[in-house]
Amino acid sequence: MLGGINNALFLSSFGGFFAVGLLALILKWAFARGKSVIERTPRIGGEDDYGALVVVASPSNHIEGEILRLKLVEAQIKATLTQTKDGPRVFVFARDEKIARVVLKS
Numbered sequence: 402m403l404g405g406i407n408n409a410l411f412l413s414s415f416g417g418f419f420a421v422g423l424l425a426l427i428l429k430w431a432f433a434r435g436k437s438v439i440e441r442t443p444r445i446g447g448e449d450d451y452g453a454l455v456v457v458a459s460p461s462n463h464i465e466g467e468i469l470r471l472k473l474v475e476a477q478i479k480a481t482l483t484q485t486k487d488g489p490r491v492f493v494f495a496r497d498e499k500i501a502r503v504v505l506k507s
Contacts, residue, residue, distance in 0.1 A: 456492060466482045466491055469505060478504065
């Protein structure tokens with residue numbers, strides 16, 4: 402105890418300010434635009450940049466692609482329509498590729 406001041410209470414109050422400051426820095430980093438590793442800006446890739454998904458249709462426009470995607474969804478096949486460097490493409494998982502092609506031909 403220095404000069405009648407309780408040192409433990411004095412130092413613990415500064416610990417609270419330190420914790421709030423640390424949380425403020427973490428929140429500033431987490432919600433910063435364009436600098437976070439959590440959120441990245443989307444980019445258009447090629448047909449082979451989509452991992453386990455394979456192309457089953459190459460529609461001429463987005464509306465035609467959505468019609469094809471809905472046809473696959475009605476057949477209970479998970480399908481995705483996305484814009485690639487080569488235009489819109491309908492993707493499905495590799496295990497559903499044969500069934501999806503048959504559904505789209507009918």
